[in-house]
Amino acid sequence: MLGTGIEELTEEFFRSPTLGFGIPLALVGAVFLSLGAQFQSQGVTKVEARLGDGARAGLSPRQLMHLLGRPSWVLGTVMLGLAILFQLTSLGFAPLIVVQPIGVVALVITAILNARISRIRLDRKAITAIGMSVGGVAVFVIVAATFAVEKRINEQQLLTVLGILAVVTAAFGVLFARYRRRAGAMFYIVGAGILFGFVATLAKVIISRISSGDFDVLTVIGLVALLASAALGSYFVQTAYSVGSPDLVIAGLTVIDPLVAVLIGVLVLGEAVFIPLPAALLCGVAGVVAIIGVVRLAKHHPQTHR
Numbered sequence: 001m002l003g004t005g006i007e008e009l010t011e012e013f014f015r016s017p018t019l020g021f022g023i024p025l026a027l028v029g030a031v032f033l034s035l036g037a038q039f040q041s042q043g044v045t046k047v048e049a050r051l052g053d054g055a056r057a058g059l060s061p062r063q064l065m066h067l068l069g070r071p072s073w074v075l076g077t078v079m080l081g082l083a084i085l086f087q088l089t090s091l092g093f094a095p096l097i098v099v100q101p102i103g104v105v106a107l108v109i110t111a112i113l114n115a116r117i118s119r120i121r122l123d124r125k126a127i128t129a130i131g132m133s134v135g136g137v138a139v140f141v142i143v144a145a146t147f148a149v150e151k152r153i154n155e156q157q158l159l160t161v162l163g164i165l166a167v168v169t170a171a172f173g174v175l176f177a178r179y180r181r182r183a184g185a186m187f188y189i190v191g192a193g194i195l196f197g198f199v200a201t202l203a204k205v206i207i208s209r210i211s212s213g214d215f216d217v218l219t220v221i222g223l224v225a226l227l228a229s230a231a232l233g234s235y236f237v238q239t240a241y242s243v244g245s246p247d248l249v250i251a252g253l254t255v256i257d258p259l260v261a262v263l264i265g266v267l268v269l270g271e272a273v274f275i276p277l278p279a280a281l282l283c284g285v286a287g288v289v290a291i292i293g294v295v296r297l298a299k300h301h302p303q304t305h306r
Helices: 002-015 019-051 061-067 071-091 096-102 105-118 124-147 155-179 185-211 217-243 246-267 277-300
Strands: none
Touching: 019 061, 019 071, 019 096, 019 105, 019 217, 019 246, 061 217, 105 124, 105 246, 124 246, 124 277, 155 185, 155 217, 185 217, 185 246, 185 277, 217 246, 246 277
16 A cells, blocks of 8 residues: 555656655755754743743743744744745645655654754664654555545535634643643643644635635634634644753654644545545554654653653
């Protein structure tokens, strides 16, 4: 099954003359994602050391305001913006099946870069965890994209996505209010990954509706939900930097984000109606391996705050 996906990638490479532009653009986006995470993490760490109370209760409004005055955090934010720009642009030259796995390269770059800057040594368990995350996501995306079909998204499907997002957001709000003083990096990383998975889905839905002329009240509601989810997810990311390492944060985002987006596409948008059972089982196993890799990285990373 994986061999079939790789053969399709090879055929697509030689068939599409623009693919040679899409791959470098996606790689540049991955580099900017890695650098942006590193610089943002440095800014958050400095603000947390200066203004934090050690309670791990989430960044306060005062801390968030001070982040705007940290050059490293501002530079990291600009780089993350460039990463998004390059990623979206690359999709105009290459199919999703090629571009999406390349984003996982950011995890490897971030791990190496952070280890050098922080002067830490990743042990074999941490390196194995990174390999599980990268390999699991790559297999999951290749197999899923091989059989996925593009379908027009109707109003009922958009309402379903918005309803699930409302429940998820409310659940994380309650958990944050009750357990924020005990929450570790994984809570914020999982929350951010799930929220950004919905952001990617809503972005796809909104672009599809606008391009087909369906710019109505429901589309506006979807856009508002997208912005709200992106804002809350970004807050969780910044808080995760204060209690975890940047490569752990990137690992969570590059694994959980695409898994959530694909699951929504499968269960709600009907994009996997033609996927055979063996491929579906392989996707499930690959997804579990990737998630286990993130959990193991959180457990064994030398910078993880417990």
